[in-house]
Amino acid sequence: MTEQSKKNESNPAGEGFMPGLAIDAVIFGFHDHQLKVLLMEYKRSKIFALPGGFIRKEEDLNSAAYRVVSERTGLQNIYLEQFYVFGDYARFDPSPMKTIMQANEFAHDDDHWLLQRFISVGYYALVDFTKVTPLPDKIFDGCNWYPLSDVPNLMQDHNQIIKKALESLQSDLDRKLVAFNLMPGEFTMNELQGLYETILGAKFLRSAFQRKMLSLGILERIAKRMSGGAHKAPYLYKFRS
Amino acid sequence: MTEQSKKNESNPAGEGFMPGLAIDAVIFGFHDHQLKVLLMEYKRSKIFALPGGFIRKEEDLNSAAYRVVSERTGLQNIYLEQFYVFGDYARFDPSPMKTIMQANEFAHDDDHWLLQRFISVGYYALVDFTKVTPLPDKIFDGCNWYPLSDVPNLMQDHNQIIKKALESLQSDLDRKLVAFNLMPGEFTMNELQGLYETILGAKFLRSAFQRKMLSLGILERIAKRMSGGAHKAPYLYKFRS
Numbered sequence A, B: 001m002t003e004q005s006k007k008n009e010s011n012p013a014g015e016g017f018m019p020g021l022a023i024d025a026v027i028f029g030f031h032d033h034q035l036k037v038l039l040m041e042y043k044r045s046k047i048f049a050l051p052g053g054f055i056r057k058e059e060d061l062n063s064a065a066y067r068v069v070s071e072r073t074g075l076q077n078i079y080l081e082q083f084y085v086f087g088d089y090a091r092f093d094p095s096p097m098k099t100i101m102q103a104n105e106f107a108h109d110d111d112h113w114l115l116q117r118f119i120s121v122g123y124y125a126l127v128d129f130t131k132v133t134p135l136p137d138k139i140f141d142g143c144n145w146y147p148l149s150d151v152p153n154l155m156q157d158h159n160q161i162i163k164k165a166l167e168s169l170q171s172d173l174d175r176k177l178v179a180f181n182l183m184p185g186e187f188t189m190n191e192l193q194g195l196y197e198t199i200l201g202a203k204f205l206r207s208a209f210q211r212k213m214l215s216l217g218i219l220e221r222i223a224k225r226m227s228g229g230a231h232k233a234p235y236l237y238k239f240r241s
Helices: A004-007 A061-073 A095-103 A158-176 A189-200 A204-217 B004-008 B062-075 B095-103 B158-176 B187-201 B206-215
Strands: A015-029 A034-042 A052-056 A081-085 A119-126 A140-147 A219-222 A234-239 B016-030 B034-042 B052-056 B077-086 B119-126 B139-146 B221-224 B233-240
Touching: A004 B052, A015 A061, A015 A158, A015 B016, A015 B187, A034 A189, A034 B158, A052 A061, A052 B077, A061 A081, A061 A119, A081 B004, A119 A158, A158 A189, A158 B158, A189 A204, A189 A234, A204 B052, B016 B158, B034 B187, B062 B119, B077 B158, B095 B119, B119 B158, B158 B187, B187 B206, B187 B233
Parallel strands: A015 A119, B016 B119
Antiparallel strands: A015 A034, A015 A052, A034 A140, A081 A119, A219 A234, B016 B034, B016 B052, B034 B139, B077 B119, B221 B233
């Protein structure tokens, strides 16, 4: 649920959207040696949730996911990956949404479309933390980064969705070389190693990590970072596009 | 669309099913040194399609996929993997379904639920070819294996779905060690190598393949296959459970 909140209130049948299908987005950023996710907080009800949304009747599913992440981050260029569809019947629990609607004085009957069962397509996004401006919409009063190690209780199965997204990211890391989407344009080998270690929850030998990364042929060495003594300044790298 | 065909005819609103969401199943079998897929042929219209189905209102998505594959193969124990959601608006083309309905004298208006837009969750299944009894339902007159190299033109984007399923299987092969689901209970190293080579479209050195497989610790050597001269009989293996 995003910008359509106002519209949803006067749209009890979900006019204009594909019924029964939602998108939940796990937006990963890397900052301060931590992997972080962007979370929403519903006004008044103190309920936390993943950014999400619905698919318009004539919209591509992937475009809808792109729109959702773009609206929350302000970014136009986003690495996005479908990772799983959450479709257990046990997910269906209208009570948190009822609480939210009541707290915000949304008019609603029990057959309001937002109170029906949804199957949700999970996407993860990898973004450059430094470029994001988190943007809540009208029914959220919070849109903020949380370290993965300190995620609050989220509505429905959203904590499980984050767990599964992290597993997918870990599994995709080597195969698809996706990590560079989490880095700023230029970085040191040390910073890249920190990212891999954080995602995989493991420590690597500096020399082995550097050898492996360079052997992939995806890094370009550009210059030394100028700070302090030049002989100690590390090289900067960027990813070849 | 599967066993519900009869019901669908008198169920123009899709009562009892999640609206707008379908399942398409790419069922892989390995036989005669070839990777094969199970395809359906609609009665009278000569339209070919992947096995598929819908999700009941109170059914888990994964259970629905399991049911679909079980109905078509007669199997109870199925390795099933979600691999992608096909959600482009351009998929939406009611004309093949209209042709099928007309050919089978299904009563239908243009707002029949089967003529609306569907987003489809793609699953691939890996089955032991020797254990499958392909089963058509009432609106299909064919349910047969086709070699991947000889798949006919399928309805909608089903050829694309098979392509994407194969890419996913290739990518999952090492990571998840899924290949054994395509093998009978016992097999020679040579047969296993044939399977890997077929899926990946590559040739391996016999000694290197054997070394790699044994190093994974997932194979158990059980006995020699008794046929011809005992000194030439290859060892049989099975996967450790």
